[in-house]
Amino acid sequence: MGAQLRVYRRRIKSVQSTKKITKAMELIASSRFVKAQQRVEASLPYTQELLRAISAAASHGSTKGAFVTEVENRKRAAVILITADRGLAGAYSSAIIKEGEGLNSLLKEQGVTPEHFLVGRKSVGYYKFRERKIAQSWTGFTDQPTYEHAKAIAATVLEAFDKPTAEGGVDEIHLVYTHFVNMAVQQVRVRRILPVEIIEATKEEAAEKLGSKVFPLYDFEPSPEAVLEALIPRYVENMIYTALLLAAASEHAARRRAMKSASDNAEELIRTLARQANQARQAEITQEISEIVGGADALTSA
Amino acid sequence: MSELSVSVVAVDRSVWVGQAKSIVAKTPEGEIGILPGHEPVLSLLVNGVVRIEPIDGAKVAIAVHGGFVAMDTNEVRILAEVAELASDIDLPRAEAALARAKAAGEESPEAVAAAHRAETRVKAATSNTAAGIH
Numbered sequence: 001m002g003a004q005l006r007v008y009r010r011r012i013k014s015v016q017s018t019k020k021i022t023k024a025m026e027l028i029a030s031s032r033f034v035k036a037q038q039r040v041e042a043s044l045p046y047t048q049e050l051l052r053a054i055s056a057a058a059s060h061g062s063t064k065g066a067f068v069t070e071v072e073n074r075k076r077a078a079v080i081l082i083t084a085d086r087g088l089a090g091a092y093s094s095a096i097i098k099e100g101e102g103l104n105s106l107l108k109e110q111g112v113t114p115e116h117f118l119v120g121r122k123s124v125g126y127y128k129f130r131e132r133k134i135a136q137s138w139t140g141f142t143d144q145p146t147y148e149h150a151k152a153i154a155a156t157v158l159e160a161f162d163k164p165t166a167e168g169g170v171d172e173i174h175l176v177y178t179h180f181v182n183m184a185v186q187q188v189r190v191r192r193i194l195p196v197e198i199i200e201a202t203k204e205e206a207a208e209k210l211g212s213k214v215f216p217l218y219d220f221e222p223s224p225e226a227v228l229e230a231l232i233p234r235y236v237e238n239m240i241y242t243a244l245l246l247a248a249a250s251e252h253a254a255r256r257r258a259m260k261s262a263s264d265n266a267e268e269l270i271r272t273l274a275r276q277a278n279q280a281r282q283a284e285i286t287q288e289i290s291e292i293v294g295g296a297d298a299l300t301s302a
Numbered sequence: 303m304s305e306l307s308v309s310v311v312a313v314d315r316s317v318w319v320g321q322a323k324s325i326v327a328k329t330p331e332g333e334i335g336i337l338p339g340h341e342p343v344l345s346l347l348v349n350g351v352v353r354i355e356p357i358d359g360a361k362v363a364i365a366v367h368g369g370f371v372a373m374d375t376n377e378v379r380i381l382a383e384v385a386e387l388a389s390d391i392d393l394p395r396a397e398a399a400l401a402r403a404k405a406a407g408e409e410s411p412e413a414v415a416a417a418h419r420a421e422t423r424v425k426a427a428t429s430n431t432a433a434g435i436h
Binding site for chain 2: 220234
């Protein structure tokens with residue numbers, strides 16, 4: 001067997017085994033994606049009811065708490081980036097990091113120092129490599145987040161939010177995550193969690209749903225303010241939880257797509273290499289025949 | 303007779319949905335009983351057992367941690383971080399967890415919270431097996 005043919009065969013084998021791996025990853029991502037999507041759906045009723053209750057409480061009580069009032073002189077802002085733990089998901093993590101960079105420079109322009117709270121090994125690696133200060137990071141659960149994880153993140157950022165600015169507390173909390181629209185479309189979104197901006201919007205939304213009816217005259221226990229104060233941390237937790245779930249679904253969708261195109265490319269490569277190998281084999285045979293014929297000719301004419 | 307339509311929702315799933323005659327829950331101010339026609343109320347819940355008397359079938363006890371209840375026009379929504387049906391609670395395991403949490407002492411707030419959670423679970427589980435719930 002000629003050297004050229006051997007090289008081709010070796011490359012075909014290696015591409016074939018790569019394709020097996022990418023195909024397997026594609027299948028795993030598809031099955032995890034379905035589960036992630038189910039979790040997103042299962043979390044919806046709680047989110048809806050919580051928003052409803054918050055807007056009801058906000059429309060009754062005074063909404064002057066720290067959670068809703070914007071600070072005049074903003075000094076620091078917490079930026080939470082939700083990225084993946086593992087790569088091989090196309091531009092999934094880098095899109096988030098890029099959006100985060102945009103937010104960072106926007107904040108800096110406004111004279112606000114961003115504090116980085118990172119979720120997922122990819123963003124941690126990016127920040128560490130550039131030797132930037134990380135306020136806190138969480139890793140190891142981005143493909144299957146639970147409420148406990150969201151609670152831990154929320155507790156940390158809420159603690160930073162509660163601290164006075166002079167002592168290193170933050171005035172705002174921003175969240176950068178990938179919103180899952182459908183299998184083909186995922187969008188990177190930036191949302192401000194605190195101070196809450198959603199109350200007015202949900203009030204209008206809820207009013208629309210209820211017709212022109214205002215909220216029923218709830219009897220709040222202990223008081224509207226106390227209920228709102230207690231609900232807003234829940235709201236932050238829930239928002240982070242939802243973002244984690246959506247990000248997980250997006251991650252699996254992105255990985256599935258990346259692995260599908262990798263498998264397709266491998267297939268294409270195998271086909272080209274097989275053609276080239278066939279050509280090399282044919283060339284070898286032709287050469288051998290002509291050598292034999294040449295040799296026989298030489299014998300008869302001798 | 304009017305009835306309550308009740309939904310008990312935890313963060314990651316819906317726990318119990320159905321029609322009920324009455325509900326008893328624990329708020330920071332004491333126990334609250336909700337019957338059809340109750341005035342709209344939005345109240346926080348302390349960790350404890352929520353008891354529901356459905357239109358038909360046996361009474362339901364649910365262990366609820368960190369939640370609130372919203373009631374208007376005979377619709378009751380109970381939201382909680384963690385909500386477990388008493389029938390889903392493994393009583394021996396819950397009791398073991400309670401013993402463990404108690405043994406851990408009362409030094410850290412986490413240990414106290416864990417003990418409290420375990421106690422609520424045990425209470426919910428035992429109230430379901432007991433003949434009469436009140």
